[in-house]
Amino acid sequence: xxxxxxxxxxxxxxxxxxxxxxxxxxxxxxxxxxxxxxxxxxxxxxxxxxxxxxxxxxxxxxxxxxxxxxxxxxxxxxxxxxxxxxxxxxxxxxxxxxxxxxxxxxxxxxxxxxxxxxxxxxxxxxxxxxxxxxxxxxxxxxxxxxxxxxxxxxxxxxxxxxxxxxxxxxxxxxxxxxxxxxxxxxxxxxxxxxxxxxxxxxxxxxxxxxxxxxxxxxxxxxxxxxxxxxxxxxxxxxxxxxxxxxxxxxxxxxxxxxxxxxxxxxxxxxxxxxxxxxxxxxxxxxxxxxxxxxxxxxxxxxxxxxx
Numbered sequence: 415x416x417x418x419x420x421x422x423x424x425x426x427x428x429x430x431x432x433x434x435x436x437x438x439x440x441x442x443x444x445x446x447x448x449x450x451x452x453x454x455x456x457x458x459x460x461x462x463x464x465x466x467x468x469x470x471x472x473x474x475x476x477x478x479x480x481x482x483x484x485x486x487x488x489x490x491x492x493x494x495x496x497x498x499x500x501x502x503x504x505x506x507x508x509x510x511x512x513x514x515x516x517x518x519x520x521x522x523x524x525x526x527x528x529x530x531x532x533x534x535x536x537x538x539x540x541x542x543x544x545x546x547x548x549x550x551x552x553x554x555x556x557x558x559x560x561x562x563x564x565x566x567x568x569x570x571x572x573x574x575x576x577x578x579x580x581x582x583x584x585x586x587x588x589x590x591x592x593x594x595x596x597x598x599x600x601x602x603x604x605x606x607x608x609x610x611x612x613x614x615x616x617x618x619x620x621x622x623x624x625x626x627x628x629x630x631x632x633x634x635x636x637x638x639x640x641x642x643x644x645x646x647x648x649x650x651x652x653x654x655x656x657x658x659x660x661x662x663x664x665x666x667x668x669x670x671x672x673x674x675x676x677x678x679x680x681x682x683x684x685x686x687x688x689x690x691x692x693x694x695x696x697x698x699x700x701x702x703x704x705x706x707x708x709x710x711x712x713x714x715x716x717x718x719x720x721x
Contacts, residue, residue, distance in 0.1 A: 548604030554582030639692035646686020
């Protein structure tokens with residue numbers, strides 16, 4: 415019987431593998447040839463994690479070790495690995511290790527699950543930040559939709575429409591103060607960056623806005639338009655008001671006069687500057703100026719502006 419080369423023999427691993435694997439194949443036909451392992455290693459490099467390991471390769475410690483060394487380049491195999499390759503004819507089939515290939519579809523499913531988990535965490539953080547309370551009751555009381563009363567000192571839930579049970583003042587995180595007339599319905603929200611948005615559904619508010627940090631904006635939104643400020647004191651009303659409507663007949667001979675009730679938003683600036691936006695139209699108001707937005711009437715009424 416021909417003596418098998420030992421690890422200290424000059425014969426290279428690349429030359430030894432075909433003989434060792436051929437001998438093992440006579441014991442167990444399932445062993446891979448050297449060329450097969452080389453092709454498998456090339457396929458693994460080409461396809462990456464999408465590559466699926468053949469069942470025998472996952473069970474046979476000899477073929478798996480040879481495959482791993484080929485993946486690493488077979489430059490300097492360990493003495494132990496050389497010994498196992500040389501003794502493969504003597505030892506026959508290797509014991510099956512507990513190596514099980516992970517199906518590709520499970521890998522994909524795990525990646526998707528990880529991405530979804532990260533998205534949920536990010537969404538939770540953003541949701542928390544966007545819905546954190548940015549206002550609290552200073553004086554008076556606030557009523558929630560379920561009838562709960564929030565007394566002075568209580569935080570006003572972010573994004574929730576509340577009603578002023580009486581003349582009420584609220585203070586915001588940036589130091590701004592908002593006075594609400596009785597029965598005013600409003601909500602407060604603060605963005606991640608610190609910008610404040612007040613949604614005025616109905617009623618009247620007067621705001622003394624603290625100087626905003628660079629990039630931040632203080633905005634009051636109404637059903638008819640919005641008011642944006644940087645630092646000022648102003649008032650906004652959002653309620654129906656009586657208007658006089660003049661109408662003439664087709665011949666322009668007779669003019670009739672009637673009154674009508676229209677929902678309107680009126681903005682009055684006491685100091686500083688505000689921008690009133692309605693659709694694509696925008697008007698800048700300064701101290702002692704006012705503007706009106708009326709339902710069914712387009713644009714911004716600035717007829718009351720003083721020079």
